[in-house]
Amino acid sequence: MGYVIALAGKGGTGKTTIAALIVRVLKEKKLGSVLAIDADPNSNLGEILGVQTGNNVGAILDNLSLDPNKVPAGMAKERFIQLQVQTAIQEEDGFDLLSMGKPEGPGCYCYVNNVLRGLMTSLIKDYDYIVVDNEAGLEHLSRRTTRSADILLVVSDASSIGLKSAKKIIDLVSALKFEVKKSFLLINRFNKNIQPDKIKETGLDHLGNLPAEPQIEQLSLEGRSVFDLKSDAQILTTINLLGEQIWMHH
Numbered sequence: 001m002g003y004v005i006a007l008a009g010k011g012g013t014g015k016t017t018i019a020a021l022i023v024r025v026l027k028e029k030k031l032g033s034v035l036a037i038d039a040d041p042n043s044n045l046g047e048i049l050g051v052q053t054g055n056n057v058g059a060i061l062d063n064l065s066l067d068p069n070k071v072p073a074g075m076a077k078e079r080f081i082q083l084q085v086q087t088a089i090q091e092e093d094g095f096d097l098l099s100m101g102k103p104e105g106p107g108c109y110c111y112v113n114n115v116l117r118g119l120m121t122s123l124i125k126d127y128d129y130i131v132v133d134n135e136a137g138l139e140h141l142s143r144r145t146t147r148s149a150d151i152l153l154v155v156s157d158a159s160s161i162g163l164k165s166a167k168k169i170i171d172l173v174s175a176l177k178f179e180v181k182k183s184f185l186l187i188n189r190f191n192k193n194i195q196p197d198k199i200k201e202t203g204l205d206h207l208g209n210l211p212a213e214p215q216i217e218q219l220s221l222e223g224r225s226v227f228d229l230k231s232d233a234q235i236l237t238t239i240n241l242l243g244e245q246i247w248m249h250h
Contacts, residue, residue, distance in 0.1 A: 035095070
């Protein structure tokens with residue numbers, strides 16, 4: 001059964017970059033097969049991983065809700081959706097990527113979402129590690145991807161607004177009855193002046209702090225991927241160290 005590492009955090013905290021760095025570290029450590037799921041329609045996990053993204057699940061669902069007769073005669077609708085979703089999985093060197101996108105249409109997606117959840121559950125069994133970049137509001141968690149994770153990393157900056165958002169996210173997780181074995185707070189772009197009681201108020205175990213990484217901004221300006229980050233970059237070293245706590249539970 002795949003080991004699910006889910007990331008959440010409000011926009012601008014750098015969670016998508018961290019998700020991509022975790023994919024890079026898992027790939028480089030050769031810990032097993034990796035599926036990266038971009039479940040945040042506002043994010044660009046594919047781009048940060050250096051992947052030209054193609055089809056996404058949202059677009060597939062839109063097509064289907066517009067024209068249910070697309071399903072070939074004699075084929076179960078579930079099977080058809082499954083085959084379609086399979087075509088949206090992009091096989092890269094050392095990891096696969098699936099972009100969830102966002103259904104735009106007015107159609108009813110309840111049935112499809114149920115099928116999709118079943119599909120995601122079986123898909124997760126095919127990989128050793130699944131890294132899910134969730135949208136800030138966690139809508140997908142309840143509706144479409146998967147309702148459980150082995151580890152949830154809530155990414156925040158060191159600001160008190162950031163830490164308040166982290167607390168909101170964790171409240172939402174329990175409200176959505178999302179099953180998480182372990183939740184951690186990860187502070188990104190850390191600066192020295194953070195009050196320990198502010199961290200405590202989030203109610204999360206503090207996994208650690210990631211340094212601000214000037215190289216990352218440069219890469220993103222140049223449209224390059226996290227694989228172009230020098231391997232001695234401090235943020236990578238830190239993720240490697242913290243990683244022991246992230247995937248050692250596996």
